[in-house]
Amino acid sequence: MFTAGYAALNGLNTVLFDSLAEVGGQPEFLYPFKEIVNIPVYQQIIAADLIKRLHTSIPSTVSLELKHPVKQVTKVDSHFLIDQTCQARSIIIATGAGSFKPKQFPLPMSAEMTAKVHYYVRNIKPFANQTIGIFGGGDSALDWAKGLSQVSTVRLIHRREHFRGLESTLATLQSQENVEILTPYLPHSITWQNKQLHIGLKRLGDQTIIYRDFDQIIVAYGFRANNRLVGNWGVNSNATNVFVDRTMATNVEGIYAVGDVTTYPGRVPLIGVGFGEAQTAIHAIMRQLFPDKNPNLQSL
Ligand SMILES: Cc1cc2nc3c(=O)[nH]c(=O)nc-3n(C[C@H](O)[C@H](O)[C@H](O)COP(=O)(O)OP(=O)(O)OC[C@H]3O[C@@H](n4cnc5c(N)ncnc54)[C@H](O)[C@@H]3O)c2cc1C
Structure with a gap:
């Protein structure tokens, strides 16, 4: 949600896909009542409230495609085709632990x-x-x-x-x-x-x-999560995580990854870390799409 919002803030037409009927990922579905104490700015915030705030801060220009587990990503000329329904110049994978189903x-x-x-x-x-x-x-x-x-x-x-x-x-x-x-x-x-x-x-x-x-x-027997679908999109990955460089780029030009789905030396699976990675990825995309434009980071 933060990644999609930040993309829109940078003027990018953005579509957010989620396999579930509701956005919110792990905080919403695994620990909605938890008091989170490591989110910058908030001394403490209940997980479900954090999700509510993130949700309401998504600009209305972002299209939400819920109940849509992304299965296929194919490159067609300079675009990617997502499940034959959506064309995109860039993709950011933020599938976390994968699409999950309760036991x-x-x-x-x-x-x-x-x-x-x-x-x-x-x-x-x-x-x-x-x-x-x-x-x-x-x-x-x-x-x-x-x-x-x-x-x-x-x-x-x-x-x-x-x-x-x-x-x-x-x-x-x-x-x-x-x-x-x-x-x-x-x-x-x-x-x-x-x-x-x-x-x-x-x-x-x-x-x-x-x-x-x-x-x-x-x-509350837990969830089975799987990120196997990501393995079909051509990006270098192990069984659960996608490899990225310091700009959050994968090996496929135009495909980035942020959040828990990524792996690199020293990564820690925390929400705040994902927020920072989202900003890094969006700025890398801006540089890639608009190489002549000098982003004024402070005015965003
Ligand atoms: C019990 C527990 C407590 C935690 N407590 C804290 C804490 O106090 N503080 C903290 O910072 N972190 C905490 N974490 C870690 C934190 O929840 C994760 O770091 C964070 O949720 C990662 O966010 P994400 O967006 O990368 O992935 P996720 O939250 O896993 O979200 C991924 C989303 O992608 C969707 N998705 C997956 N595959 C597909 C697909 N193929 N197509 C479309 N959509 C797909 C999923 O439905 C999901 O909505 C905790 C984790 C757990 C399990």
Whole structure:
């Protein structure tokens, strides 16, 4: 989003593709409730708020192509053809960890049950004043449990005794009366009873099965991400990352890469680093497209 906005600020006609129905990448889908403390200017900012601000700061001249996983990039004369639908002089790959899909809840469910099973939370309101189950043991599960415990009764179910997420968040949850923590349990059966999900939970290591009812559940088993599509576009890459030079250029003239998809010695996978890379790439594109123009960086 920042890259697209910065391109538009430089007067470039810009199209932003995302494979998901919503923009926001990892902060929006993996850790929306996290308090981020390493973004310049903000002492702290909730991940979802950062995404909201980035989204609203995209100029209206940027076209958003959502639910569009870019599959094919071909060079035609001096242009690139993206999935046969869009022509571009330059391309910036910002696919992060790749296009991701949530790991699914492992039990067969009817349509009415499936409607109550979620893989991420973008807005707490539809979950208020209910009993919510959260399955998983990482940061997302703990963050969602913490966020939803402000408005609902929460049951947190994890297959291991120990959680992988932040200990201070776990300690907060353990101190709350409206939070039940169940470990080590795995979902074993699911039925639809009295408009609720009636889920059997099997204790690991013995045959004990307990039952709990939920209005809705959130499955935080993580996401499978893949950047394999990028490998088809002719750029030098390893299994997950694209190699770039100091101007963020790939080996293919006109194709750049920024953010977590890139690799070079010393790169750290942080949001702020990606912002800087975006500016470097856009200025490299400006130099390439308009070699006679001397950009007045200060007036941007
Ligand atoms: C749990 C967790 C906590 C974190 N906390 C912090 C933190 O506190 N501070 C910090 O600075 N960083 C943090 N990070 C790292 C930070 O989230 C990443 O560095 C950042 O999201 C990278 O941004 P990106 O735009 O490169 O990639 P992403 O955020 O991964 O976004 C990539 C986007 O590209 C889309 N996409 C992928 N493939 C395609 C395709 N073929 N076609 C179209 N669209 C595609 C995806 O749908 C996605 O929207 C954290 C990461 C995790 C997992």
